[in-house]
Amino acid sequence: MQGTLGTARTWSLLRHLLDPANNKQQTKHTIKKIVHDYPGTNEELIRTLKERYIGEPTEISYPEYRGRKNEELDEEIQANEVIRAAQELTRNTAPGEDRIQNKLLKNLDLYSYHKxxxxxxxxxRSGELPKEWKHAEITLIPKPGKRPDIENLR
Structure with missing residues (x-):
C-alpha cells in the first residue's frame, strides 16, 4: 500500500479492514430492514422520510432590485471563472442524474469550458434556472453503531 494512500481502492480496503460489516451490501440490507419494519404504509413511510429529512419546499418571491446599478455584478460569467470554480470542485461527491462527475468537469478542454x-x-440572462439544476437525488444511509430505524439515518 506504500504510495497508494490517495487511491479509492486503498481507502476502501482500509475501511473494510476497520469495519468489515460496513459496506454497500450491508447498508442496503439495513435500509431494507428499516423499510420492512416500518409499521405504516409505503405512502406514510415516504411522507415521514420527506418531513424528517427534506421538508416542504418554500416558494420565495424576491422583490425587484431597486438599488444603484453595479456593472461589475451584472457582467457575464467569464470562462476563467468557470475554470477556476471547476478546479476547486471536490472529488468525493456523487454525480447527479446526468451522471457528470466532478472529475470530468475538472478535466475539460478549453473549448468545452468556453461552451x-x-x-x-x-x-x-434568462433569469430562470433549468429544472434539471433544481433536481437532487437523496440517498439516506444508516448511522453507524445505531439501531436500524428511521430516526437513525443521515
Missing amino acids: LTEYMNQVW
Missing part, C-alpha cells in the same frame, strides 16, 4: 460558459450565460 459551458456560454450556456451558463444564457441561463444568467
Whole structure:
C-alpha cells in the first residue's frame, strides 16, 4: 500500500479492514430492514422520510432590485471563472442524474469550458434556472453503531 494512500481502492480496503460489516451490501440490507419494519404504509413511510429529512419546499418571491446599478455584478460569467470554480470542485461527491462527475468537469478542454460558459450565460440572462439544476437525488444511509430505524439515518 506504500504510495497508494490517495487511491479509492486503498481507502476502501482500509475501511473494510476497520469495519468489515460496513459496506454497500450491508447498508442496503439495513435500509431494507428499516423499510420492512416500518409499521405504516409505503405512502406514510415516504411522507415521514420527506418531513424528517427534506421538508416542504418554500416558494420565495424576491422583490425587484431597486438599488444603484453595479456593472461589475451584472457582467457575464467569464470562462476563467468557470475554470477556476471547476478546479476547486471536490472529488468525493456523487454525480447527479446526468451522471457528470466532478472529475470530468475538472478535466475539460478549453473549448468545452468556453461552451459551458456560454450556456451558463444564457441561463444568467434568462433569469430562470433549468429544472434539471433544481433536481437532487437523496440517498439516506444508516448511522453507524445505531439501531436500524428511521430516526437513525443521515
